[in-house]
Amino acid sequence: MSIAPAGVSAPAHAPGLLAALAGLSDPRARRGVRHALTSVVAAAVCAVVAGCRSYAAIGEWVADLPADTAQMLGIDPGRRPSEAMLRRLLQALDPDQLTAVIAAWLSTRSPATGTRRAIAVDGKSIRGSRAAHSTARHVLAACDQATGAILASTDVNGKTNETTCFQPLLDQIDDLTGVVVTADALHCQREHVAYLAQRGANWILTVKGNQPHLHAQLAALPWRAVPHADRASDRGHGRREIRSLKILSISTGIDFPHAAQALQIRRRRRRLDQPKRFTTETIYAITDLRAHQAKPAHLAGWARGHWSIENKVHWVRDVTYDEDRSQIRTGTGPQVMAALRNTAISALRLTGITNIAAANRHHARDSHRPLALLGIT
Template identity: 80%
Template sequence: MITADTLRCQREHVIYLAERGARWILTVKGNQLHLHAQLAALPWRAVPDATSDTTSGHGRREIRTLKVLTISTGIDFPHAAQALQIRRRRRRIDQPKRFTTETVYAITDLRVHKARPAQLAAWIRGHWAIENKIHWVSDVTYDEDRSQVRTGTGPEVMAALRNAAIGALRTAGITTIAAGTRHHARDSSRPLALLGIT
């Protein structure tokens, strides 16, 4: 099972996966305006929730619901068999009346008899866990989006260096990357010791 974010939600990628017999679930966001509009226009109000789960942590409570709709026509995307609507409603525990709701759409080539809604939800949740673990650190801890390195191969080199630093810290058992980065930045011998160079 291949799960991918919106960057990989491209026809060429799906055709490549289909030629190799891979199964997939792809998230669809604003970078696919036409496909996103098609998914949003489906009759979701008439579709009951297929699964729902609630988690609490980090001072907030989150309720996730999944709706699944079999599609045979109307979606202009190769091999799409089912459309998914994922709604995440979050509220801070200390502010129970304030909440945010996010709706995300996805498509899959799996037919209803190949994957139950709970399994689809687990695959999507697993993908988001990986995304959060990798991209949150890059985007927030290392502030990658505001990098001033923009020409030549500079952005790729900096991304590789950030990923190497994150990997080295995680391999050393450091779970809070921001704290680990600060700790190793305070003494120039610490990064060398972490890499086994001293």
């Protein structure tokens, strides 16, 4: 007997995905439209939940739907959308609007945790989207650290970079009051912290060589005299990692606005098959949170949780969905498919599922299961 992956139910009042997609703009001309936009997009999300990786696979999943399941999606069982139709529509959608609509829906299904929310901002290149005369598409995303749900994303086109997309990305999130935003060294920018202060958010930012003066100041602090504030270790992906955290108050002497504390994070790693070979990495970070606003364990958790977007989303898209070898390149297709994968991963994460590959197989065995997950039944 098959056993569903462990999970929890979404809040009973949460609307289904079909209702949420009603706010999505239809890029098609009205004449000749045979299939509702909400039905087609919802079907595509269901197919990705079931592990589909391409337009062809999504088309086959829709073609194989039992009549009753197709009707639940609002699809006429006798006239189903073809692969070509699915491809044309998905290549024409606005990926940022799609992500915003779905993020609003996911927020209604997120369980209340009672703790301060932390959002990780990070980018990812979709390597398979690279063509002969163009670079790979790059997407910047904001991820809820606790759930792994994608809250916002935006395309970083070839004429700009992640830095200029930071504020437009977070503008997609209605309320940042009291939120802790974590980001890598590329976003350690004065204009970014000014923006976050206006939004009422706090921040933890990594500092590296792109801010050489600031990095030198942090490295010169008397870390040898500072005791460890937090220490943790874990195993995963064939390696063991030991992390230690030291914290110093820096009310003066650091050339960066609103910086209240400095963090030294030291990570020692070794592969499990090479127990005597350790690699050590020392990382510096700054935060506007003062000692009375966050305990060392919280700071350590948020700093460590920043990498959750890598482990919970990027790694799954690369390994489980094989995104980097995807041949989808036309129109907004790469970004839209990334948004569909993010939606599937987020919806599964919100039910407590940790093994996305096993969840894909589970939902692929019964076409009703993806609909139940997305609140369509």
